[in-house]
Structures are given as C-alpha cells and as structure tokens.
Amino acid sequence: MDMTLLERPLFYLGGHYVTALGLIAFVALFAVGVVVARILQSDAVRRIFSRFKLDNNFIAIVTTILSLAALVFFTVSAVNAAGVPLYWNAPLPGITLSLLQIFLLIALLIGVFWVSSRTKRFLFTTLLARSGLDRALQHAIAQIVGYAVLIIGIVVVLDNAGIHLGALTVFAGAVGVGVGFGLKNIASNFISGLLILAERPITIGDRIEVAGITGQVKQIRARSTVIMTNDGIAMIVPNEKFIDSPVTNWTYSDPRVRFRVSVGVAYGSDVNKVRDALIAAAREHPATLSDPPPNAYLEKFGDSTIDFEVIAWSEKMSYKPRRFKSELNFLIEKHLREAGIEIPNPQRDLHIRDGVIKVKIVSERETREGSEA
Template sequence: LFKLGENSITLKSLLVLGILFILVIVLEKVVRERVVMRVFEKTELPEALEYGIARILGYIFTVIGFYMAFQFVGIDLSSLAFIAGAVGVGIGFGLQNIINNFVSGIIIFAEQPIAIGDRIEVGGVAGRVKKISLRSTTVVTNDNITMIVPNGDFISQTVTNWSHGDPKVRIRIPIGVAYGTDTALVERLLLEVAAENKKTLKDPEPSVFFTTFGESSLDFELAVWTSEMAQSPRRFISNINFAIDQKFREHDIEIPFPQRDLHVRSGGIEIKKAADSEESAAV
C-alpha cells in the first residue's frame, strides 16, 4: 500500500497488526482479572490500591504488547521518532487536561484520599464511589445517577469524604422558636428527639445550644453524633426534623416565620400645605 521509511506497509501487515492489537487487549484483560487480581486477593492491601496497581500494570502490558506487535509486522518505530516527537508536542498542549487527570489518578491511588465505597462530596457532586480509574472516578448518587468526575477535581478542589477514617460525625440542626417560649422546655424536647432516634449515637451525648436572639425567633441548635452521613445523610436529617416538628406541636411550641411591622404615617400636613399653595396661586 505505501512505504513508511524503509518499511513497506501492505494490507496483510495492517490486518495482522489489527489482530495483534485485539489479542493484546484481550490478553491484558484476562491477565489483569484472572492473574493479578487473584494474587491481590491473598494480600491485605486496600481494595482501591489493588485496583489501581492492577490498572497500571494493565496499561504497561498494553504498551509493551503494542510495541511488540509493531515489531512483529516489521514496522521499525525508530524511524518515526522525529515525527512522533513533533506530533507529541502538539498533542501534549491539547491533552493537558487528560494528562492532568491521569497524573491525579496516580496520586489518588498512591495517597488514597478516596476509596471504592466511600461517600464523598466534590464540585457539587455527592454520592458513593463506584469505580476509580486513572482518568476519572465514577460516583453514584442517592438517586442512582452515575456521575463521571475527572480525577483532577479530587486534587484541585476540596473533597468531603464522609467515610474516611472514623465515619462518626456530628450533625448540627438549627431550629427557631417564638419569643416567650420556655427555653428549658425547648432544650428538654430537643434532647428527647435525639434520644428517640435509633440512628443517633449515645456516646458522645447529643447537645443543645442556645445560639442567638434572632430577629423573629430564639435560635437553638441540636448537635447529634451519628454514623449515617456515610449511608443516608438526608434521610437522617429529615427524620430528625419530622420528629422536632411533631414534638413541638404536641407541646404547643410555635416555630415562627420572619415578620415585619409596617407603620403608615399621616400625610395631612403635607396635603394642607399643598392646598394653601394652590389657593395662593389662584389669587
């Protein structure tokens, strides 16, 4: 078909090269899943680290396999070194984000700020980590929506990992009551709500804080410890709010809303002056 340097490229050689590429890809997957992962099953390495090492070894295997395929069909890659260098510089500028995500993926595998199964929040995306690859991370939200997050976001942005280390966290729930309400009763009822919730930890104990005198309410804060932030955080907070509302209704405690007083002042004096000026003009 054509010549590449001193090598003659034929249709047969291209077909053989394509078959070898497919064979390398299939072998890489088989070796990674049937050999490497089985070896890791006998170790105590974290699952995310095992997966990362397996992926990196797979990429190395693929690159070596492609190189050997070129050599097998008689294509000398050394003759393409100059062209590959020039093309590489141009592609490098266009692939900065991809390279950044690739390097970030290596950093994630090395430092393990996140792992498969962790509940995380980054860049407005919240959910559970399903898969970590070298370029991106798959996150599944509570609505079962799969989000593909570039790995660079986990390095350049602030990441909240509810599952990292100790999953026990303290949740602060603000609540306001009307002026004149018995503050001691409010404190007692809020502590009862925390004690009656099965997902609330008993140690450390829940606390109630009288935070401030608001414009329209006395502002309190219920602080409870729980491990549910790694499982179903919105459901936990919702159940606490439902229980607070029911408890306050049972004891006739009002939850106020912002109010404004409007005072209308008489404009009789101004109208009289205007009338006097009209009479003077008529004379």
C-alpha cells in the same frame, strides 16, 4: 445477457483494465462489507461480548476495530474482484508491512487489551480479594498492574512486528507536539488518574464533593472518575479536577459525619425543656450514633424565636444527608409538640411612640367604586 458486454473493459486503473463484470463484483463485495461492519456494531453482537463479562468500553473498542477490519477486508477483496490485484502478503507501498501483517498486528493488540482488562478483573475480584488489604488499595494495585501489562504487551507486539521503539522517536516527537497543543487535557487527566491511584485522596465508596458535584465514588478510571449523585445520575468528572480543585471527602479518615439541624421555639419556652426534647428527638433516630452523643445548643435570640442547633453524628446516613435531616426534623416536631413547646411563625410588633393614627373604615362597595374610577 451478453457476457461479452460485461467483460468489455470500461477504464484503466493501476495498470489493469476494469470490466463491467469486475465493477459489479466490486460493488457487491463492498456492499457486503458495509453490511457486515454494521452488524458487528449492532447491539446483538455487543450482548454476545457482554456474556464474557468484558467492560463496556472495551467491547465498544473491539466491535469498532472488528467492523473496520471487516470493511477493509471486503474492500480489498472487492478491488481484487474488480481486476486490480492487491496481494495480502505483499508489502504495501511505503511500508514494510503487508495487509495480512497489519490485520495480525491489530488482532494481537486487541488481545493485549483483553489480557490487560482480564488481569485487572482477576486481581481485584479474586487474588487481592483474599489478601485482606483495603478495597481501595486493591483497586489501585489492580489498575497499576493492568496498565503495566498493557504497556509491556504493546511494546512486545510492536517489536515482534518489526516496529522498533527507536523508529518511533519521530512519532513520539509528533505526539509531544500534540500534547502541547490539543492533547494537553487528555495527558493531564491520565497523569492525574495515576496520582489519584497512588496517593488515594479519594477511593471507591467515598462520599465526596468536587466542582459543585456531590455523590459517591463508583469508579476511578484512567482519565475520569464516575460519581453517583443522590438523584441516581452518574457524573463523569475529569481526573484533573481532583488535583487542581478543592475536594471535600466526607469519609476520608472517619466514616462518621456530624449533622446540624436548626430549629426556633417561641419566647417564653423553658429552654432546658427544649434542650431535652431536642436531644431526645435526635436519640430516637436509629442511625444516630451514641458516641459522640447527640446534643443541642442555644445559638442566639432571634427576632421571633429562640434559636437552637441540634448536633447528631451518623455513620450510615453520610450517603443520605438530606433524608437524615428530614427525618430528624419530623422527630423534632413530634417531641416539641408532645412537650407543649411552640414553633412560632415570624412576628413583627409595631410600637407607636406618639401622635394619633387616623383609621378609616371603607366598605367593599366604596372600594370597588374607587378602583373603577
């Protein structure tokens, strides 16, 4: 191949001529940058980071930043290879930071996020775990300290990079406008998360019901809370829902929960015998508490049944209410059957006060002929 042809200028850019050879080098380095960026976003790289027991969200942020950094690095290198110099140490137009300083700033900010994450983990799993404090309070303290480390670290890094807080007033004003318009919900959820950590209306492990979702609190994060339903589905609920909506916390002050099961028996049954059978059925379940003791009440006289309500308290089954009620129903049916007490089907009695009702018996053939007609 004729090297003179490859070295011939193709066009003029930024005061420099770009040759065919420079253009080929640019395309090759840029392609390499794209490949490296995709590799850094792959599952294999994320599995490597997960060995360090980092949070999945943090791993996603780090891999995204690293892929972008790799893409920028190879793009700058490609531009240099094309014959248009971009100096790493030279300040970029319009700002006082060079490309090298920007990369160093990004690396330090990633380090601050990592230190914040590790601080929260260390406090919650090691230091506070030995303090004897309530686990929910330990989680709240760890979260607040982690946020404090994050904010202080960001301020220190920006200050050492020459970006003083006084210079961020215009940016802060723009952020304020953004909060007023598009970021209102994000700010509201973040503040609600801080209120939840401070007031603790819910804690990890509580069984709650909010916004039509029932389940166990698994994680309280900055902007949302993770609730695991009985179906094994993780529901992500915005934190503001816990502030502006009614929240039912089944285990807020007392882990014991009262369960009610309705049952109807046939008229003519001995109600005292029924009551004893129902209480015996509730007592037989191993998760039923003896204090308060189970009980049964005659609620009303229905159309076809005498209606009772069984009351049973449980602590272990507060996270499995449907299963507990089902098992109680099995025990109730067993004890009523053994006691010879009937659970009747709905019945309707027809009373004729006067007059005569004519009854005509029609054969199957006449019925078929009538329908065909």
